[in-house]
Amino acid sequence: MKSSALILLATCLPLAAQVYNPTGATPQQQPANNSSSGDTTIVRQPKEKAASPIGNEIPFLDPNQESITFGGMTFPLLESRLGSQYQSYLAAEPNLSDEATGYRQAIEDILAATSPQRSAPMSQKLREGFRLLPLAASYPGDAKICDSLGNAIYTAMLSKMNSRQLKDMMEDMEKEKSRLIRNADITAEGNKLQQAQPTSSKKGGKQNNSKSVITSRELRNYDKRILELEAMQKANRVKGEAAIISAKVQYQGLLTQLFLQRRFEHVVMGCRFYNLIFGDGDNKLRIKKGSDVDKFFSEGMGTVATVAGLDSAANEAIRKSDSLVEAFNNHISHKELHNGSRRLMEAFAIGEFMASVQTVPAEQRRIILEYVQDSFSLVKAMDVHDYSQAQIIVQSLKEQSSDFDSTAVDGAIAAYTRVANSHVRAAKMALLQQDMAKFETELKNATEVWPTNPKLNELDELLDRGASQLDTAGTLVNDFDRLLADKNYREIFNRRYEFVPAVKDDIQRRDAIEQIITNIMVIEQGLKRAESYSQKGLDYEAWESLRQLRDKPEFSKDAELGRAIEQLASNTAELARALTRAQELEEGRFGKPQVGSAMSWYLEAQRIYPGSQYAKDGINRLLDIMLPESSK
């Protein structure tokens, strides 16, 4: 059987759903190389290859063609009829029941009973084979095909019986015709004798003339009857031949139908029954010119379609599906799921109803089913540009199958993800530069290339943060204004990192916060300086330095400053009291100003802390009263 014949046969069949093939071979380019066995490939002529931006690694989906092209190969979508059947087959349990076993045994028995190698009378073979057909038809998986075959056989037998009867009739007719001919001959002889004898009287002459007339009419009747019989013989002959041919055509029609349905075992049975029924050596298949089966024989095999040829093709298909299943088993044993799934798919496409295909164990089917489903998922993921999911699936396929070649798909994923990420980066830069037009363009490009890119979430977060910052900015400005009104400069200083960005565009607020920060820094330095004095035991000096800071209006409410002064109070109480008293008397807080008393207290303060600037300043002020520098 030529390999090309099976290829053509396969193209006549509904195309099976093919698993993902990353090898890149195209059906029309390398059909023979796709199969490890070398001569059987299930292909469909691709209608059109779509252009790929990078190469054949990128899948292109054409819904109109209901196919997907990947790596130069075209795969039908799951919507194709056989694709769904194949997946159903993978998901189904193997037919290992007693019923199924009994059915397969019945088929074997029928084939054995009708085998040409069996030495038994043809009628006996026919009878024994025919008897087993109802048994096989009782199995649901047979779909009553054996019953159909049985009916066809019965019809053919009936037509043969009629033909035999016609033949008997024809023989009878022939006998009758022979008798009539004989009689006609005898009559014709008698007539001649009478015409040859002379007549003596007129009466005798008249009697002789009437006898010869009667004899002539009799001969004509004989001739007429003979002609009638011959016409009937011809008509019956034609009728008989036509009946036989009609029976053959009907029977052959069933055989070809079974062949197209891939019921090859039934085809073999039917061919054997055909030979037993008709047995005249006429094997020519009377099929429509130009039909698929006609092409199968004429173009694929280069010969005339015959029943024997059909039988041979069916046997070849059975053998092929068995060998494909065997190849599948070998691949599975080596964890070569990719090639294994292809072999099984080919076996299913050819011999779906063959025992070898139907008895593939459930565990192996499940493995292939998962692999096939993942492969289709990969194709879909690549189609919708979900490269994250595609990466996950590719990894899973690599773990499942040792012969899964991910080179092409890995390259495609890497290329597209790189392009997408570059668009995301550009969008981020545009957002930071507040170039919204460019941002939107880059965002759109990034989304088109890889819609599920995780880095797009970063852009969303940036946008959300920006939006929240706008809300936060308003709140911060309000807080700043409130603290400024309260003269709570320390709080403003503590939150300067929040306030500075919020008020940077407002000149007045910005100047205020700059001034506050500067002043607080002065306080901080003063606090550090005071701490340094205190650590050296110079508490009076520390205290006075802090008091000088607090005397400034902008520092008067600083909590830290007040706290530091309080901490020194215990060690500087005497000085503080003297200065406080001196100031009170100088300012006249409790009555008139008392220069003399104030001066006494300033002198006391100076006695306590000779370096007191407050005392010195107070003394100088009072001296200006007591004895001005210049006369005024």
Place this chain on the structure above:
Amino acid sequence: MARRSRSKKKNSNQAPMLIIGIAVVVALVAAGFFMSKSSSKEFSTLQEIPIVDYRDNANSLSGNQYRLEGKVISKQRWTADRGQVVAVQVDQSNGDSGALSVVIPPELGEINIERGLQYSMHIEIVSTGIARAVAVKAK
């Protein structure tokens, strides 16, 4: 015979001189003592300034005159024609102490007032509690 030493002759002439010298010194000391006594006594008619009261409410002492005895701790201001102001530390016998500033008018300018020396002053409390010297005696 050995000659008599001249020291014996000299010594007999100097003894009365010595006695006289000692007497003069004692007299001077006594005079000085009495003089000092007589000066404090001079301002003694004045009440010693209540330094605590002065420090707390000098205005209440305005118009009064007091005796001030203390040590000049600093010369706070000096002018050529309008006098000077000195700070005086007062430590009184009752345990009160304090400092005050005293305006020395120009008419008392011939008196040398040195920092660190003790002085007795006749002061007057003028307006706003300022102490103004009327007389100053060094101790």
